[in-house]
Amino acid sequence: MRLHLLPPLATVALAHTIMQSFNGHPQGSGIYMPADDSFISDVNSNSMACNGAPVGYFTSSSDVHTVEAGSEVTGAWLHTLTSTGPDEFADNKVIDSSHKGPVSVWMKKVSDATKNPSSGPGDGWFKISEDGYTNGKWGVDNLIAAGGIQKATVPKCIANGDYLVRFEILALHSASKPGDAQFYMECAQVRVTGGTGAETPTTVSIPGVYKANDPGVTVMIWNNFGKPYPSSYSVPGPRPFQCSGSSSEGNNNTVETNTPVKTNNPVKSGACSSSKGGKNGGGRRMFKRM
Numbered sequence: 501m502r503l504h505l506l507p508p509l510a511t512v513a514l515a516h517t518i519m520q521s522f523n524g525h526p527q528g529s530g531i532y533m534p535a536d537d538s539f540i541s542d543v544n545s546n547s548m549a550c551n552g553a554p555v556g557y558f559t560s561s562s563d564v565h566t567v568e569a570g571s572e573v574t575g576a577w578l579h580t581l582t583s584t585g586p587d588e589f590a591d592n593k594v595i596d597s598s599h600k601g602p603v604s605v606w607m608k609k610v611s612d613a614t615k616n617p618s619s620g621p622g623d624g625w626f627k628i629s630e631d632g633y634t635n636g637k638w639g640v641d642n643l644i645a646a647g648g649i650q651k652a653t654v655p656k657c658i659a660n661g662d663y664l665v666r667f668e669i670l671a672l673h674s675a676s677k678p679g680d681a682q683f684y685m686e687c688a689q690v691r692v693t694g695g696t697g698a699e700t701p702t703t704v705s706i707p708g709v710y711k712a713n714d715p716g717v718t719v720m721i722w723n724n725f726g727k728p729y730p731s732s733y734s735v736p737g738p739r740p741f742q743c744s745g746s747s748s749e750g751n752n753n754t755v756e757t758n759t760p761v762k763t764n765n766p767v768k769s770g771a772c773s774s775s776k777g778g779k780n781g782g783g784r785r786m787f788k789r790m
Contacts, residue, residue, distance in 0.1 A: 516537040516538055516539075516579060516580065516595075517537060517577050517578065517579055517594060517595040517648075517669065517684050518537035518577070518578065518579075518580060518581055518684075518686070519531060519575050519576065519577055519667060519686035520576045520577065520578045520581065520583070520648070521575070521576045522565065522573070522574070522575050522576075522665070522686075522688035523565055523567070523573060523574055523688075524574075525563070525565055527581060528561055529561055529563045529565075530561050530563040530564060530565045530688055530689045530690070531561060531686060531687070531688050531689070532550050532551065532561065532616045532686070532687050532689075537579070537580055537581065539671065539682035539683055539684050540552070540682075540683045540684075540685070541679055541680065541681065541682060541683070542679070543681075543683070543707060543710040543711065543712050543717070544707050544708075545707060546620075546621040546707060548621075548683060548685070548706050548707040548710070549620030549621040549622075549625075549666070549685075549687070549706045549707065550616055550620035550621075550664065550666065550685065550686070550687035551685055551686060551687070561614070561616075561689060562614055563614075563689065564613045564614060564662065564689045564690065564691050565688065565689065565690050565691070566690070566691045566692075566693055567654055567665075567690045567691070567692055567693075568654070568692075568693055568694045569654050569655065569656045569657075569658060569660070569692050569693065569694045569695035569696070570653065570654060570655075570656035570694065571653070571654055572651050572652070572653050572654075573605070573651070573652055573653075573654060573665055573688070573690070574649060574650070574651050575605075575649075575650045575651075575665075575667040575686065575688065576647075576648050576649055576650075577594050577595065577643065577648040577650065577667075577669070577684075578592065578593075578594055578648050579591050579592060579593045579594065579595065585647075586644070586647050586648055593644075594643060594644045594647065594648035595640060595643070595644065595648075595669065595671070595684075597640075597641070597644060598673050599640055599669075599671035599672075599673050599682070600638040600640050600641065600671070600672060600673055600721055601638055601639065601640050601669065601670040601671045601672040601673070601675075601681075601721075602630060602631060602632040602633065602638065602639040602640075602670050602716075602733075602735045602736075603630070603631050603639035603640060603642075603643055603650055603667075603668065603669050603670070604627055604629060604630040604631070604639075604667075604668045604670075604735065604737070604740075605627070605628050605629040605630075605650065605652035605665065605666065605667055605668070606625050606626065606627050606628065606665070606666040606668065606706070607625070607626055607628055607654070607658075607663050607664065607665055607666070607701075608620070608624040608625045608626070608663060608664045608666070608703075609624060609658075609659065609661055609662070609663050610624070610662050610663060610664055611662065612662055613662035613663065613664060613689035613690060613691065614689060616664055616687050616689050619664065620664055620666075620687055620706070621706065621707065622705055622706075623703055623704070623705040623708075624703045624705075625666070625703055625704050625705065625706045625709065626701035626702065626703050626704070626738070626741045627737060627738055627739070627740045627741060628652050628653065628654065628655060628740055628741055629651075629652035629653070629740055630735045630737075630740055631643075632733060632734070632735040633733040639669075640669065640671065643669070650667055652665075654692060654695075655695075655699075655701070655741060655742070655743050655746075656694075656695065656696060656743055657695065657696050657697070657698045657699040657743035657744070658692065658695045658696075658697065658699065658700075658701065659692075659695055659697040659700070660691075660692050660693055660694070660695045660697065661691070661692060662689070662690070662691050662692075663690050663691075663692055664687045664688070664689065664690075665687065665688045665690050666685055666686070666687045666688075666706075667685065667686050667687075667688075668683065668684070668685045669683070669684040669685070670682070670683055670684075670717070670736075671683075671684070672719055672721050673721065673722070675717065675718055675719055675720075675721070676718070676719070676720045677718065678712035678713045678717075678718045679712050680718070681712075681717045681718065698743075698744075699743055699744060701741040702738070702741070704737070704738055709736075709737050709738070710736055710737065714736045715734070715736075716733065716734055716735055716736030716737075717736050719733070721733075
């Protein structure tokens with residue numbers, strides 16, 4: 501009989517993360533305030549664009565932060581909104597280390613960035629950065645090692661104007677069945693200046709870019725002994741947009757070997773105790789510690 505072991509039980513307790521700041525600006529200043537720090541599991545939900553509805557007394561921010569085309573933007577993730585830094589205490593972790601998967605950054609040109617998140621769902625999104633799986637390391641591993649700091653470069657060749665910048669984490673620790681992958685995302689409101697406008701990125705729709713049964717969304721990343729084992733993985737969605745002549749704006753971190761990633765006979769890894777498939781999901785409120 502084959503013995504199935506589970507990843508650490510801490511997976512159940514620490515299955516949350518939320519963006520604390522954008523370019524040093526705190527949550528609520530140019531960052532849309534989500535309902536909680538839980539995940540989205542329904543890839544067809546409008547909440548896939550910029551997360552769910554605001555909680556209580558919070559509203560969409562009226563702030564728009566100016567960023568220079570060609571410059572770097574930075575988002576900072578931590579376990580809860582009240583977390584103070586990534587350390588050994590549970591609520592101060594970036595995200596539980598078992599929540600392995602890719603991370604990415606997206607942009608969408610909008611007429612008014614302060615209409616976030618109503619302007620989020622739909623076409624217009626293009627990816628500018630991704631970190632998938634290479635040399636046994638996931639994008640989430642690198643994010644944790646960086647203390648929750650996620651960076652991307654705004655393409656120099658895009659047009660000036662208002663944009664949403666979307667930071668995404670895709671946790672695959674329990675994604676062996678369709679609908680079990682966990683998406684975390686936040687959107688920042690920016691105004692791009694200094695762009696040449698020489699190129700127009702090809703865009704996709706969010707929701708719509710992902711399907712529940714996509715091989716990069718439904719995948720078994722643990723072997724029968726509870727150890728991470730994938731030998732190849734391709735980040736779902738389009739490749740990151742690059743200006744002509746650019747060779748460094750976002751790489752597709754894919755490792756290819758002779759053994760494919762299994763998508764059946766799942767090992768039951770620890771999963772979050774609550775999830776949300778859209779705006780009315782049952783996620784934990786962000787001000788509560790677990």
